[in-house]
Amino acid sequence: MSFQLPCPNCGNRSVYEFRFGGEMKQTPGSDAPVSEWQNYRFNRVNAAGIQAEWWFHRSGCRQWLQAVRNTISNEVLESFLPPEHRG
Amino acid sequence: MKFLFHNKPIEARPGDTIGAALYRNGQRIFSRSFKYHRPRGLMCVSGKCPNCLMNVDGIPNIRTCITPAREEMTVKAQNAYPSLETDFLSITQRFDWLMPVGWYYKTLTYPAMWHAAEPTIRKVAGLGEILPSAPTEYEHAWAHAETGVIGGGWTGMQAALAAAERGEQVILIDDQAALGGQLLYRESAGQMPGDVIARLQSTTNIRILQNSYCFGLYEGNLLGVLQRDPHTAVSERLIHLRARQIVVATGAYETPLLFPNNDLVGVMLSTGVLRLLHLYGVPAGRRAVIVGESAAAEEISAELGAGGIELMAIVKPDAVIRATGAGKVDGIQTQTGHISCDLIVICGPRVPDTGLIAQAGGKIEWSDAQGAFLPTVLPRLVTAVGDAAGESIANTGIRFAASKRAFVCLCSDVSSTDLCDGIAEGFDQIETLKRYTTATMGPCQGRMCQLSAIGVCVRETGRSFAQTGMTTSRPPNPGVTLGALAGPNHHPVRRTPMHYAHSNLGAVWMDMGDWQRPRYYTNRSTASEADRVLLEYHSVREAAGLIDVSTLGKLDVRGADSGKLLDKVYTHRFSDLRPGRVRYALMCDEGGVILDDGTISRLSEGCYFVTTTSGNLDFVHQWLEWHLSCTKWDVRITNVTAGYGAMNLAGPKSRDILRELTDCDLDSTSFPYMACRQAEVKGIPAILLRIGFVGETGWEIHCPAESAEELWRAILDTGREFGIQPFGVEAQRLLRLEKRHVIVGVDTDALTNPYDADMGWAVKLDKNDFVGKRLLTHAQTTKDQSREHLVGFVLQAPGLPPDGAAIVVDGQPAGRVTSSRYSPAKTAGIGLAWVKTEKAQEGALIDVRVDGGLVKAKVTMTPFYDPEGRRLRQ
Numbered sequence: 001m002s003f004q005l006p007c008p009n010c011g012n013r014s015v016y017e018f019r020f021g022g023e024m025k026q027t028p029g030s031d032a033p034v035s036e037w038q039n040y041r042f043n044r045v046n047a048a049g050i051q052a053e054w055w056f057h058r059s060g061c062r063q064w065l066q067a068v069r070n071t072i073s074n075e076v077l078e079s080f081l082p083p084e085h086r087g
Numbered sequence: 088m089k090f091l092f093h094n095k096p097i098e099a100r101p102g103d104t105i106g107a108a109l110y111r112n113g114q115r116i117f118s119r120s121f122k123y124h125r126p127r128g129l130m131c132v133s134g135k136c137p138n139c140l141m142n143v144d145g146i147p148n149i150r151t152c153i154t155p156a157r158e159e160m161t162v163k164a165q166n167a168y169p170s171l172e173t174d175f176l177s178i179t180q181r182f183d184w185l186m187p188v189g190w191y192y193k194t195l196t197y198p199a200m201w202h203a204a205e206p207t208i209r210k211v212a213g214l215g216e217i218l219p220s221a222p223t224e225y226e227h228a229w230a231h232a233e234t235g236v237i238g239g240g241w242t243g244m245q246a247a248l249a250a251a252e253r254g255e256q257v258i259l260i261d262d263q264a265a266l267g268g269q270l271l272y273r274e275s276a277g278q279m280p281g282d283v284i285a286r287l288q289s290t291t292n293i294r295i296l297q298n299s300y301c302f303g304l305y306e307g308n309l310l311g312v313l314q315r316d317p318h319t320a321v322s323e324r325l326i327h328l329r330a331r332q333i334v335v336a337t338g339a340y341e342t343p344l345l346f347p348n349n350d351l352v353g354v355m356l357s358t359g360v361l362r363l364l365h366l367y368g369v370p371a372g373r374r375a376v377i378v379g380e381s382a383a384a385e386e387i388s389a390e391l392g393a394g395g396i397e398l399m400a401i402v403k404p405d406a407v408i409r410a411t412g413a414g415k416v417d418g419i420q421t422q423t424g425h426i427s428c429d430l431i432v433i434c435g436p437r438v439p440d441t442g443l444i445a446q447a448g449g450k451i452e453w454s455d456a457q458g459a460f461l462p463t464v465l466p467r468l469v470t471a472v473g474d475a476a477g478e479s480i481a482n483t484g485i486r487f488a489a490s491k492r493a494f495v496c497l498c499s500d501v502s503s504t505d506l507c508d509g510i511a512e513g514f515d516q517i518e519t520l521k522r523y524t525t526a527t528m529g530p531c532q533g534r535m536c537q538l539s540a541i542g543v544c545v546r547e548t549g550r551s552f553a554q555t556g557m558t559t560s561r562p563p564n565p566g567v568t569l570g571a572l573a574g575p576n577h578h579p580v581r582r583t584p585m586h587y588a589h590s591n592l593g594a595v596w597m598d599m600g601d602w603q604r605p606r607y608y609t610n611r612s613t614a615s616e617a618d619r620v621l622l623e624y625h626s627v628r629e630a631a632g633l634i635d636v637s638t639l640g641k642l643d644v645r646g647a648d649s650g651k652l653l654d655k656v657y658t659h660r661f662s663d664l665r666p667g668r669v670r671y672a673l674m675c676d677e678g679g680v681i682l683d684d685g686t687i688s689r690l691s692e693g694c695y696f697v698t699t700t701s702g703n704l705d706f707v708h709q710w711l712e713w714h715l716s717c718t719k720w721d722v723r724i725t726n727v728t729a730g731y732g733a734m735n736l737a738g739p740k741s742r743d744i745l746r747e748l749t750d751c752d753l754d755s756t757s758f759p760y761m762a763c764r765q766a767e768v769k770g771i772p773a774i775l776l777r778i779g780f781v782g783e784t785g786w787e788i789h790c791p792a793e794s795a796e797e798l799w800r801a802i803l804d805t806g807r808e809f810g811i812q813p814f815g816v817e818a819q820r821l822l823r824l825e826k827r828h829v830i831v832g833v834d835t836d837a838l839t840n841p842y843d844a845d846m847g848w849a850v851k852l853d854k855n856d857f858v859g860k861r862l863l864t865h866a867q868t869t870k871d872q873s874r875e876h877l878v879g880f881v882l883q884a885p886g887l888p889p890d891g892a893a894i895v896v897d898g899q900p901a902g903r904v905t906s907s908r909y910s911p912a913k914t915a916g917i918g919l920a921w922v923k924t925e926k927a928q929e930g931a932l933i934d935v936r937v938d939g940g941l942v943k944a945k946v947t948m949t950p951f952y953d954p955e956g957r958r959l960r961q
Contacts, residue, residue: 003307004329014309014329021713027677030856037861041678056709064709064716074306082716 003074008081009061021054023047024066048072055079090160093170099156100367102264106132106139106152107367109162115352115415117141117151119167121529122212122500123180126171126414128352129371130497132359134262134565135340137498137530140214141165146223146322146568147215148530155264155316165215176211183491188505188524189512214530224321227574232258232294235310235330237301237443240268241276242473243336244283247293250334257293258328260312262300268338272358272365274393275386296326303562304443308333308468313567323571332468337440339459339474342538344378344435344485345503347409347492353416354431357387364394372430376419377401379434380484387434399428404486436482438538439475445560453552458482460538460557487542495543496536498529506543515548517541521558532564583637584732584795592813599816600702602638607815616817623814624821624911627781630810631738633802634819636787637795640685640704641728642697642711648720649695653687655857656714658841658850664689669761669776672697673849674707675859679840679866683707684831686787688763688776696763696774696789700831704728714858731774732795736802737785739961740809745786747805751775760960769801779959781822782952821908824917825952827879834877834905834919840866844877845948875902876927879951880944882916886937894920895934895941901926904935912952922946 004012023044028036045051052068067079089096092109099108106117106129116126117139127138134153142163143149151162167174179186191208195201234250236243239261247259265271266287270279287293296314303311310333312326341356343349353372357379360371374397377384384401391398400421408420410431418427441451441462450464454477461477474480491504501524514523517540526540527533533540537558545555581601583589593609595616607619614622626632644653650662657672664670664687672687683706685698699707704726711724736745742753751766752758763776773790790798803811820830829835829844840863841850851857852864882888887907894902907918918935926933929948934941953959 002305002309014307019709028861030861032861034862034865037677037865041676041862054713056713058705058709062712064713 001074003076005055005067005076006079007057007060007063008065008079009063010057013057013060017057017059019056019058021056021064024052024054050077088156088158090156090158090162092162093164097156097162103156103367104152105141105143105149105154105156105160105162107363107369108156109151110363110371111367111369116171118165119171119174119177120350120500121166121214121498122186123183124167124174124177125180125350125500126174126177126352127350127497128355128415129363130343130355130359131340131535132355132362133340135531135534137535140530142215145218145221147217148566153263166213179211188501188508223323223570224576225568225571225574226317226321226324228324228326230258230294230312230326230328232256232328232330234258234332234334235260235308235328236334236336237310238268238336238338238473238475239263239266239295239297240336240338240473241270242338242478243268243334244287246334246336246472247287248283248290251290251293255292257290258296258330259287259293260296260299260301260310260328262298264298266295266297269358272361274365274390299326300565301443302565302567304333304447304469305562308447311562311567313571323568325567325571325574332470335441335444335469335471335475336473337443337475339437339439339480340534341433342435342438342535343494343497344404344407344433345488345490345493345495345539345543346378346404346407347488347490348412349410349433349492350494350497351410351412351416351431352414353412353429354410354433357383357432357434360396360430360432361387361390364390364396370394370396371432372428373397374399374428375430375432376426376428377432377434378404378407378419379432380404383434387432391432396430400426402426404484409490409492436485436538437474437480438534439477439480441471441475442532442560442564444469444471444475445557446562446564451557453556455552458485460552485538485542487539487546489543489546495539496524496526496529498531498536499525501526501536503539503543506540507547510544510547515544517544517555517558520544527558530566532566533558534565581638583635584792585635585637585734585799588796588799589635589813594815597816599638602701604638605635605813605815607817608813620815620817620821621911623812623818626810626812627738627783627814627818627822628912629739630812631736631740631744631806632781632812632814632818633799633806634735634737634814634816635799636733636735637731637792638701639728639733640699640701640707641726641731641733641789642699642704642708643725643727644695644697644711644722645693646721646723647693648718648722649693652711652715652718652720652722653695653697654854656711657687658857658859658863659687660851660854661687661689661695664695666691667762667764669763669778671849673841673846674710675841675850675863677859677862679859679863680837681831681835681839681841681844681846682710684829686776686778688774690763690765690774702832730792731789732792732798733787733789734795734799734802735780735785735787736806737779737781737783738811739784739958740806740811741783741785744802744806744809744811748801749775755961769798771798773798780826780828781819782826782828782950782956783822783958784961785959820906821910824906824908824919825910825912825950827919827950829877829919830906839877842866842870843874872924874924875921876924877905877919878922878927879947879949880918880920880933880935881910881913881947881951882918882935882937883943883945885916886942887916888918888935888937888942893936894922895936896923896926901933910951916942916944917951918944 068077088099130136132152134150139152140148164171233255234257236247236259250257269276299314310328314324317324341358363369406422411418447466452463457480459480489503493503509524514520589605594605597606653661669688674682683703688696749768771794776787888904892904902922904920910917931946
């Protein structure tokens with residue numbers, strides 16, 4: 001694995017500068033059933049194809065960012081800083 | 088210039104490689120083959136065949152034909168005993184009937200047989216020996232270019248100039264010592280236009296890497312480049328080269344022909360003969376026979392004549408019966424008779440060097456018209472030019488004869504008969520044939536043998552070249568030394584601000600992640616570790632002790648919404664923590680599993696001081712930032728770990744000592760347990776936390792790192808009359824174990840939730856949503872009896888279990904020990920262990936495995952020392 005990932009702050013960088021933060025997924029509500037939380041915590045879609053995911057630019061700006069990547073070709077289609085409204 | 092070859096001085100001329108100098112001085116045998124120990128001599132003279140591998144300055148498997156000779160080098164042969172000229176093990180070729188292809192799969196069928204035979208096989212077969220003490224240094228470098236051109240031949244130079252004229256930053260990588268490719272040694276390839284090299288060298292946006300080869304083309308146009316002898320301090324430099332686009336101008340290389348004894352010393356590729364002649368002025372022999380098709384052979388013959396080599400005959404490949412000679416060539420047997428000679432020049436098929444293109448996902452397909460595998464589909468942003476793209480490749484009439492002594496694979500002595508046998512045994516696909524016979528798997532990585540192996544497969548199976556296909560090309564090719572991949576031989580360590588003060592006290596160090604921490608202090612005493620640790624322990628329990636805790640992760644969290652963030656991410660409540668107070672902080676993931684612990688102090692309304700375990704700082708920091716990233720909360724998190732030094736002063740006398748150094752009121756009513764203050768200590772601004780990991784009255788003191796050593800010394804000096812001792816990690820581990828304080832990651836694992844570890848008190852299920860709340864609530868209400876529980880135990884007999892020792896109940900495994908020490912307070916072995924929930928009861932009896940036997944232990948659910956925590960609060 002040696003693709004490059006465009007950091008919105010720092011530009012195109014080697015993937016080795018980043019920590020993979022997992023697939024982006026919707027957090028269940030606080031009263032959601034236990035099974036939904038277990039699914040959130042332990043299961044992954046592991047898509048073969050386009051996937052939205054979290055990355056942390058460890059050796060750069062030290063910001064969390066989101067990227068849309070094709071997991072087959074490792075082509076990163078877009079990347080952006082997290083929108084601030086979902087918390 | 089002289090170097091030593093088996094202690095014999097060898098004269099070398101400027102520009103000579105080791106191989107060229109040896110050849111000029113009469114050396115003809117350069118190595119002994121892998122399996123049969125047959126003598127082998129120079130063949131390709133370009134670093135592509137395995138014949139010239141030697142040990143140079145203690146480093147094995149050096150390709151001497153391309154390695155420049157240097158003053159005082161020591162060069163030794165490999166895989167030959169007692170010498171290259173007389174190798175006793177060449178007897179093995181008489182027993183080749185005992186060792187057909189795959190013989191070890193068929194004969195060494197039981198593990199015991201293989202174990203018995205392995206040492207002998209390893210000794211007899213093989214390459215050079217690694218000398219771990221060889222003085223070698225490697226380095227890594229990173230480079231970026233808009234265009235990377237691989238190959239310094241004519242087309243590569245042209246491609247580099249064209250890209251430079253477009254204004255691009257260009258890096259040109261050439262595996263030879265000088266630019267020019269075959270123009271340097273082939274008159275028929277044309278004249279070297281002198282101005283081209285001068286233009287390349289004077290163009291400022293072209294960087295030229297000489298003596299550098301690409302061993303891999305990876306995703307994202309990342310090129311692995313190995314540069315030999317970049318400067319005197321290192322032997323090899325590995326360059327991570329990222330190029331926007333890549334031009335593959337790797338050219339083509341000549342490969343051998345198949346006929347019996349095609350490996351004798353004196354059988355050389357025509358390009359090898361020309362290289363020796365034109366690059367180093369060394370004629371490869373006196374009387375030569377050329378084997379090749381007419382056009383190519385004519386070209387070569389003209390050049391040989393100019394070099395003073397007498398041409399005896401030109402023989403068509405079809406007409407060759409065998410090369411003759413004992414070890415070295417003395418002639419060639421043809422269909423029309425025997426011709427004496429000392430050199431057989433092979434005009435072999437030229438193979439486009441497409442390995443990098445294939446690695447990058449390009450498609451390589453057979454062309455009947457050109458007799459070669461050529462790139463047909465190129466990866467994105469990769470182009471191929473010149474011979475690598477098949478430009479002037481025209482191989483005709485290649486023969487793939489079967490013979491026991493016609494060697495396909497020179498690296499591991501695989502003959503064409505061996506391949507036929509493999510195919511007859513069912514390994515008739517090129518990929519399985521490769522694995523069964525090991526052809527193409529040696530140091531040359533198929534460069535010399537792949538076409539022949541495919542050719543034999545085609546002939547035997549009746550399939551076409553297109554149907555047979557190629558084996559997969561994978562990096563690294565050519566091989567790379569492990570040292571170059573590993574890089575510079577140094578490991579970074581982190582030292583605390585008090586490091587040298589610890590050294591002066593005779594600290595015995597231990598590694599904790601990147602950090603170095605004192606395990607215990609010898610303090611000029613010759614007492615044993617156990618005695619020293621006991622002394623440190625008793626000082627803390629009876630007087631005072633001081634430990635460096637600078638390795639704790641420290642985060643400064645401030646902003647109006649800081650409490651909100653900490654409430655969300657930690658299980659306890661922090662928004663209602665009053666300024667001047669400290670709280671234990673436990674962090675769980677969404678599954679309720681403990682991630683980390685520490686303390687959180689509220690220094691002022693909008694400022695929290697968070698500590699984490701030493702190893703988890705980065706994780707915790709990123710975890711906090713992640714939970715913050717989708718909010719608009721006003722929180723700023725700063726990692727201040729390196730900015731603060733920290734030490735823990737603990738023991739019944741600690742208040743008396745600290746009082747002499749600060750005006751801060753240390754009385755238990757005004758500065759109670761779990762309180763924090765900012766105050767000057769010996770004039771140094773500090774944060775004082777009244778907490779007690781080791782279970783005594785104590786303060787964790789954080790101060791600016793640059794003053795930490797001064798404060799450390801001041802406390803020790805002041806404490807001397809009170810009996811203070813510095814204590815290390817080992818004493819701390821014992822002290823905390825007596826208090827049953829858990830170390831996250833030692834006593835907990837990836838399944839532990841707070842209820843399993845009796846830390847439910849640190850989880851506030853009644854607060855608003857927080858990470859892990861849903862599944863922690865579930866765990867708390869279901870009280871799953873199948874889970875394990877963390878308990879304390881006191882051994883009922885002497886002995887001490889190692890970490891991880893089994894707990895046994897009714898003869899069945901029923902848990903494991905996580906920590907155990909001899910407790911002076913209990914005068915018995917104590918520890919923490921995971922047991923089945925039904926055994927997690929005060930006084931329950933369990934068996935612990937110690938030294939192969941079982942020792943009875945009694946479960947306890949309370950601390951071993953000061954269970955009410957009175958001493959902490961004093």
